[in-house]
Amino acid sequence: MEAMFYKTVAELVKTAEQRKCPISTIVLENQVENTELTLDELLKQMDKNWSVMVEAMERGLNEEVRSVSGLTGGDAKKLYQAHLSGSSPLSGGPVMETVARALAVAEVNAAMGRIVAAPTAGSCGVVPAVVYTVANLRGNSRSDIVKALFTAAGFGMIIAYNASISGAEGGCQAECGSASCMAAAAAVELAGGTPVQAAHAGAIALKNVLGLVCDPVAGLVEVPCIKRNAMAAANAMVAADLALSGIESRIPIDEVIGAMKEIGKSMPATLKETACGGLANTPTARLLERQLFEAYEE
Amino acid sequence: MTLDVFDIIGPIMIGPSSSHTAGAVRLGRLAQAVFGEIPEQVDIFLHGSFAKTYKGHGTDVALVAGLLGLDTDDAGIASALELAKVRGLTVSFIPADLGAVHPNTAKLVMRKQGRKREVLGSSIGGGNIVVTQIDEFTVDLRGDFYTIIATYLDRPGMVAKVSALLAKGRVNIAQMKVSRVDKGAQALMVVEIDNQVPDEIAEEIRGLEGIQSLLKIKPI
Numbered sequence: 353m354e355a356m357f358y359k360t361v362a363e364l365v366k367t368a369e370q371r372k373c374p375i376s377t378i379v380l381e382n383q384v385e386n387t388e389l390t391l392d393e394l395l396k397q398m399d400k401n402w403s404v405m406v407e408a409m410e411r412g413l414n415e416e417v418r419s420v421s422g423l424t425g426g427d428a429k430k431l432y433q434a435h436l437s438g439s440s441p442l443s444g445g446p447v448m449e450t451v452a453r454a455l456a457v458a459e460v461n462a463a464m465g466r467i468v469a470a471p472t473a474g475s476c477g478v479v480p481a482v483v484y485t486v487a488n489l490r491g492n493s494r495s496d497i498v499k500a501l502f503t504a505a506g507f508g509m510i511i512a513y514n515a516s517i518s519g520a521e522g523g524c525q526a527e528c529g530s531a532s533c534m535a536a537a538a539a540v541e542l543a544g545g546t547p548v549q550a551a552h553a554g555a556i557a558l559k560n561v562l563g564l565v566c567d568p569v570a571g572l573v574e575v576p577c578i579k580r581n582a583m584a585a586a587n588a589m590v591a592a593d594l595a596l597s598g599i600e601s602r603i604p605i606d607e608v609i610g611a612m613k614e615i616g617k618s619m620p621a622t623l624k625e626t627a628c629g630g631l632a633n634t635p636t637a638r639l640l641e642r643q644l645f646e647a648y649e650e
Numbered sequence: 651m652t653l654d655v656f657d658i659i660g661p662i663m664i665g666p667s668s669s670h671t672a673g674a675v676r677l678g679r680l681a682q683a684v685f686g687e688i689p690e691q692v693d694i695f696l697h698g699s700f701a702k703t704y705k706g707h708g709t710d711v712a713l714v715a716g717l718l719g720l721d722t723d724d725a726g727i728a729s730a731l732e733l734a735k736v737r738g739l740t741v742s743f744i745p746a747d748l749g750a751v752h753p754n755t756a757k758l759v760m761r762k763q764g765r766k767r768e769v770l771g772s773s774i775g776g777g778n779i780v781v782t783q784i785d786e787f788t789v790d791l792r793g794d795f796y797t798i799i800a801t802y803l804d805r806p807g808m809v810a811k812v813s814a815l816l817a818k819g820r821v822n823i824a825q826m827k828v829s830r831v832d833k834g835a836q837a838l839m840v841v842e843i844d845n846q847v848p849d850e851i852a853e854e855i856r857g858l859e860g861i862q863s864l865l866k867i868k869p870i
Contacts, residue, residue, distance in 0.1 A: 357653060398659065401656075401662060461665030462665060464708045465665060465728075466662065466665075468660055468661070470658070470660075471657075471659070473666055473672075474666070474667070479659070501659050506655070508659070509657075512653055518775070570703065571703040572703060645702070
């Protein structure tokens with residue numbers, strides 16, 4: 353049986369505006385209606401997810417996490433230390449903090465650490481990094497954070513329903529792009545913006561990454577995935593700031609999601625997680641691939 | 651299509667990939683359940699994308715973690731190979747061409763004290779899996795349900811007897827597949843059910859004439 357959930361952001365926002373409540377309230381109530389879980393169980397499960405997200409951020413920032421392949425790792429700590437040691441990041445403190453946290457979670461993922469897929473493992477750094485940093489800046493409670501994750505999930509469900517959250521199906525726009533959209537919407541809610549502003553933030557974030565191809569070097573969730581988590585998190589922060597200042601997306605978010613689906617369909621298979629094209633097909637990527645797989649065959 | 655919030659924010663898992671890592675853990679767990687215990691030795695044949703990227707994705711480690719019974723979010727997955735040594739499990743990985751199967755497919759040949767069982771399964775996306783072969787039998791086992799697996803001698807009435815006993819135990823059948831090597835030879839029955847088979851019913855099934863073995867598997 354098909355679950356009856358909100359199929360467009362427009363409906364979700366309209367209901368929240370009518371009820372004069374945040375989007376998270378509507379998503380939560382809708383989940384109580386459509387799952388076997390109570391409100392309390394839903395909040396508890398999401399709270400558990402948040403604990404895992406926080407653990408992953410802390411681990412990535414404090415340890416020099418190395419990936420299984422040895423290709424990546426240690427960048428989150430490097431960036432965080434540089435920021436802590438008093439350098440003035442050109443893009444601003446909160447943005448660099450967010451980026452460091454996104455790198456941290458994505459590095460923990462590549463190192464076979466424990467993460468929460470949000471919406472996927474490959475894009476797991478974006479939502480926690482943005483939510484953590486914004487909540488820290490605005491002094492939100494843990495309960496606000498947990499609720500904001502439902503807003504993020506609500507946007508993700510609508511994307512999954514109308515387009516895709518899989519890189520193999522839609523390119524990286526479907527993974528890091530969806531994550532950035534979800535994070536921007538959650539950020540607006542945490543910062544006290546309206547449901548309409550959350551939708552604009554999501555639209556702006558997603559518009560900016562349309563066409564983002566999925567081209568993992570050697571087929572591994574590392575290059576460029578980890579740094580794309582960082583950029584998608586920064587993208588979400590800027591999108592949230594734009595929306596909070598009253599800037600609107602000229603194209604409504606549901607149409608942006610539709611465009612994402614169309615672009616994903618038009619993308620050749622070489623650019624959708626097959627490691628056949630894009631960055632995965634550069635001379636350096638092919639060299640790294642040979643070195644990695646030769647090492648394994650020894 | 652059914653979706654809930656935890657399909658989007660979740661699951662909690664060990665990285666880096668839901669199909670290459672989380673799916674591989676589940677495949678290992680299901681193979682172990684089909685074997686009935688942790689084997690002493692396992693040869694793992696890796697096909698397609700599993701064969702090409704298994705080291706980088708930790709697919710090898712994840713399969714072994716599953717064989718040892720670890721869950722998809724167990725922090726011990728990364729050190730599963732060391733854990734295998736401690737638990738007396740010898741593993742070898744063999745990249746192979748397993749024919750016209752899903753790109754993320756593995757064949758696990760498990761052995762213990764002269765007993766041997768082969769399980770062929772694929773990770774089909776988002777952590778979902780399907781086992782398509784057990785020994786020489788074709789099956790369709792996804793690990794989402796309670797399941798019983800019986801080997802028996804192919805003869806008339808066996809399916810009816812087993813389903814009658816399940817009905818007696820108020821166990822509802824979700825899906826059932828029988829498969830045999832030759833008419834009258836050994837056959838395999840895989841029954842996916844909505845609830846656990848009560849122990850006394852399982853014993854009655856074991857006691858049926860012609861039943862050679864019965865395994866009860868929980869959702870993994």
